[in-house]
Amino acid sequence: MKIAHEKIWISGCSGRLGTSMLRLLDPLDAEIIATDERGVDITNQEEVSHFVDRVRPHTIINCSGLSNRDKCEQNPDAAYLLNAVGARNIAIASNKYMAKLVQLSTADVFDGKSKLPYTEFDQPNPQSIYGKSKLAGENYVREFSNYHFIVRVSRLYSRENQFVEDILKEAKSGQVVVSKDPYMSPTSAHELANFLIELINTSSFGTYHTSADGFISMHDFTSEILSYTGVKADIIESSEYTSLKSRPGFFALDDYILKITGGYKIPNWKDTLHEYIDREGLNG
Numbered sequence: 001m002k003i004a005h006e007k008i009w010i011s012g013c014s015g016r017l018g019t020s021m022l023r024l025l026d027p028l029d030a031e032i033i034a035t036d037e038r039g040v041d042i043t044n045q046e047e048v049s050h051f052v053d054r055v056r057p058h059t060i061i062n063c064s065g066l067s068n069r070d071k072c073e074q075n076p077d078a079a080y081l082l083n084a085v086g087a088r089n090i091a092i093a094s095n096k097y098m099a100k101l102v103q104l105s106t107a108d109v110f111d112g113k114s115k116l117p118y119t120e121f122d123q124p125n126p127q128s129i130y131g132k133s134k135l136a137g138e139n140y141v142r143e144f145s146n147y148h149f150i151v152r153v154s155r156l157y158s159r160e161n162q163f164v165e166d167i168l169k170e171a172k173s174g175q176v177v178v179s180k181d182p183y184m185s186p187t188s189a190h191e192l193a194n195f196l197i198e199l200i201n202t203s204s205f206g207t208y209h210t211s212a213d214g215f216i217s218m219h220d221f222t223s224e225i226l227s228y229t230g231v232k233a234d235i236i237e238s239s240e241y242t243s244l245k246s247r248p249g250f251f252a253l254d255d256y257i258l259k260i261t262g263g264y265k266i267p268n269w270k271d272t273l274h275e276y277i278d279r280e281g282l283n284g
Contacts, residue, residue: 006030006031006058006059007030007031007033007055007056007057007058007059008025008028008030008031008032008033008057008058008059008060008061008200009033009034009035009052009055009057009059009060009061010022010025010032010033010034010035010061010063011035011040011042011060011061011062011063011064011090012035012036012037012042012062012063012064012065013034013035013036013063014036014037015036015063015064015065015067016067016158016160016161017063017067017104017156017158017160017161017189018034018036018063018064019160020156020158020159020160020161020189020192020193021061021063021189021192021193021196022034023159023160024189024190024193025061025193025196025197028197033055033057035051037064042062042064042082042086042087042089042090043081043082043085043086043089044089045088045089045092045093048089048090048092048093049089049092049093049096051093052093052094052096052097052099053093053096056097056099057094057097057099058099058100059099059100059101059102059200060090060094060099060100060101060102061102061104061196062086062087062090062101062102062103062104063104064082064086064090065082065083065086065087065104065134065137066078066079066082066083066130066133067106067130069108069128069129069130072128072129072130072133073128073129073130076129076133079129079130079133080129080133080136082133083130083133083134083136083137084133084134084136084137084140085140086137087103087136087137087138087140087141088137088140088141088143088144091103091140091141091143091144091145091148092144092145094145094147095144095145095146095147098146098147099147100147100148100149100200100205101141101145101147101148101149102148102149102151102196102199102200103137103138103141103148103149103150103151104151104153105134105135105137105138105150105151105152105153106130106131106134106152106153106154107152107153107154107155107184107185107251107252107253108126108128108130108131108134108251109124109126109131109134109135109138109152110122110124110125110126110131110251111125111126111127111249112127112249112250112251113249113250114250115250116252116254117185117211117215117252117253117254118209118251118252118253118254119209119253119254119256119257120206120207120208120209120256120257121256138150138207146205147203147205148205148206149199149200149204149205149206149207149208150206150207150208151192151195151196151199151207151208151210152207152208152209152210152253153187153192153209153210153211153253154184154185154186154187154209154211154215154251154252154253155184155185155186155187155251156186156187156188156189156192157186157187157188157189157276158188158189158190159189159280160189164225164273164276164277164280164282165280165282167222167225167226168225168226168229168231168282170233171226171231171232171233172233173233174232174233174234175233175234175235175236176222176226176233176234176235176236177236177237177238178218178219178222178235178236178237178238179218179237179238179239180218180219180237180238180239182217182218182249182250182251183215183216183217183218183249183250183251183252184215184216184217184218184221184251184252185211185212185214185215185216185251185252185253185254185269186212186216186221186269186272186273187210187211187212187266187269187272188212188272188273188275188276190272190275190276190279191210191212191266191267191272192210194264195210195264195266198264199264204261204263206257207257208255208257208258209253209254209255209256209257209258210253210255210266211252211253211254211255211266211269212266212267212268212269212271212272212273213255213265213266213267213268213269214268214269214270215252215253215269216269219235219237221269221273222235223235224270224273225273225277228273228274228277228283229277229282229283230283
């Protein structure tokens with residue numbers, strides 16, 4: 001594999017996304033350098049610059065950021081500092097050594113009003129502070145890094161964020177309450193990591209949507225989890241949101257660039273979900 005003997009810096013390794021990426025990329029024949037805010041404060045441009053000067057990574061995967069939507073709304077300054085300014089600082093430092101930069105982003109850069117999955121050519125129109133700050137981070141990366149991959153995901157699930165596990169845990173009570181109208185493209189962190197391994201071996205820079213094939217409502221996704229694991233529970237849809245984390249709307253992504261260029265193909269969402277459940281031993 002081409003990335004053998006290269007240095008890969010994973011920023012934000014203690015977060016749920018960063019922990020997933022560290023676990024899944026660690027077996028590679030490459031030197032993985034993992035940091036969190038205690039190792040490198042990405043909001044401090046001088047600190048980021050000095051770190052990159054010393055380490056000289058070939059590839060940087062930026063998993064840092066504030067992803068809790070409630071906290072972003074409550075503290076916009078923190079959201080923009082981490083999600084936008086932090087991305088800018090990494091982009092500036094990476095470009096100095098022509099390091100490839102993977103900037104992980106989100107479907108929240110769109111407004112959720114579509115009826116079809118968003119492609120890379122659709123115009124972003126974020127409605128939340130989280131989405132606005134992530135889009136600002138994307139734009140900084142485009143401005144300051146000539147060697148970037150912006151990778152958007154819709155609904156990522158992993159051992160670390162316990163998305164599937166929490167549904168099964170709630171089902172033990174005999175019912176699962178889900179938000180009524182969100183549509184998404186659920187994708188496992190395992191598939192995202194596989195895609196990133198392929199991507200950083202190329203120079204096909206640009207913006208990508210990384211999503212399992214197809215899209216699904218939260219109700220039907222929950223139903224498939226329960227059906228495949230043999231768990232019996234009622235699924236109750238609720239229109240009342242007490243938390244922005246519920247994210248009502250249509251946030252499915254279409255990996256259109258990969259399709260028209262014949263690039264990496266992520267399997268159907270149902271197949272990847274079954275593989276995840278089997279791999280994690282959630283099938284009883």
